[in-house]
Amino acid sequence: MRRGWPAAPPWCYMKTDTWIRLDTLRRLPAVFLAVLVAATALFGACRGPLAAGADAVVATVNGQPVLESAVHQALLHDYGARTLARMIDEELVRQAAQVANLNPDPAQLELKMETALSRAGGEVAFEQSLAVQGLTRDEYRDRLALSLLLDLLALQVTTFSDEQIQAYYQAHRERFSYGEQARARLSLTSTRENAETLRSALAEGGDFAGLAQAFSEDPATRDKGGDMGWFERADFAPELSQVAFALRPGELSQVFQGPDGYYLLQVSEKRPAGQKPLESVREEILSDLRYRELPSARQRWIEQARRNVQIRIADPDLAAALRIQLQTAPPLGDLGLIPHS
Structure with a gap:
């Protein structure tokens, strides 16, 4: 235990030697808040007895009780791994962007916000959609910013050979x-x-x-x-x-x-x-190739980052579920998508 830290800290996971607090990450949608209420099962340091009233009856089915602890446990295993995987991806992007001194382009971020507003059907529908997801406008903007940062990180490690550029040029001769x-x-x-x-x-x-x-x-x-x-x-x-x-x-x-x-x-x-000579359209071709490759590049970057991250979870069931999520989940889940109305 590190000096000055409480005996049962609400730590989420560890990247190298840095503990990340749940309360420093963005607020989650309402359904995931219920998961995090039960997050005492996530870590050995927090696996104390359930709080008073945790086993209260929340419903009965033909006279048979449904206990609050059972609901929390089901939520934890149904949604906990998915949520934690997304939070890990988000933190990986934040850390890498900070190291690389990257910031999202303000104009692109504003354009994404305007697109979200338009697709939602206006201000009222947009705010309602955010409310359903338990997000404020600023929190949603932060998610869009993370998505743009992931784009930048992915493109930094994406290169194209002269042969690929030449092949694209030949395949689109009519365009050029x-x-x-x-x-x-x-x-x-x-x-x-x-x-x-x-x-x-x-x-x-x-x-x-x-x-x-x-x-x-x-x-x-x-x-x-x-x-x-x-x-x-x-x-x-x-x-x-x-x-x-x-x-x-x-x-x-x-x-x-x-x-x-x-x-x-x-x-x-x-x-x-x-x-048009190849050199005169080279940057245009590179822009097209980057745009076409971006989804795969995002996936590769996240997969590589996931392989390098160190995560400590005491709950074996959640750890197993998280392992599956990190192997199969798309990068950042629905991060940056337009809210559903």
């Missing part, structure tokens, strides 16, 4: 291909007269970028001197694309009417259909 592309500048005016005036100025050697900044009414390109960037035929309205792809590089279009007014286009470059 592009059609014929053009780059052009655009000027938009509300009247044909203004457009013709601009064209005359351009035909006499005027600078398209400067004139577009001064006179174009297109908010998307005006501040960029009319630059539309690289685009394919399907990226813009047919009226614009047909004109752009009919022009040669350096050629100025005639004034033509489009969806929002009168347009002038000048194509600066063109390039034929082709394939």
Whole structure:
């Protein structure tokens, strides 16, 4: 026994040489609170006699009593191992994240909360769902944060070889291909007269970028001197694309009417259909692979962490049940899922 600790502490389990108190972990749903009331069976230090009234009759069935101690014992063995396994997983994530100095991304956490609220059907339904699970909003947010931390921990130990990246690239060649592309500048005016005036100025050697900044009414390109960037035929309205792809590089279009007014286009470059180089889409491929691999990566991380954890439980039945839970339970159970209404 460590100096200064009470004779029968409410310890839950031990990771290496650190005892974890039940009362420092998050509050559990109501049904699990009943399990923890009976948690004196978990540890030899807490296996004293049942409190007064623990064997009170809580129900009768055709005159036969159902004792409170029997209810507690059934709850303990039905739910105790499942609950304890989840608590162990949660603590493993907390400890590892602290060592690695990891924190959940606030924007991602907020997005998860907004998604939960939306899926629950609004504020009232969300709060009701949390109440059924015995959780406050802050406690639910903490669970989401743990889920994000597990993602970070899992991805830290997940790598992909050049061969895997190349295979993904080859399997999705159509996605990384592009059609014929053009780059052009655009000027938009509300009247044909203004457009013709601009064209005359351009035909006499005027600078398209400067004139577009001064006179174009297109908010998307005006501040960029009319630059539309690289685009394919399907990226813009047919009226614009047909004109752009009919022009040669350096050629100025005639004034033509489009969806929002009168347009002038000048194509600066063109390039034929082709394939994006692997290096230009490497990060995109890695992001896709990580997303696809994440569920398996989470499972592997938890399984490895479970193999390394040291747990001491005095109750042999609970210990056996917990061993099965740690071998078969998914990582963190339902941690981070949207509450059920």
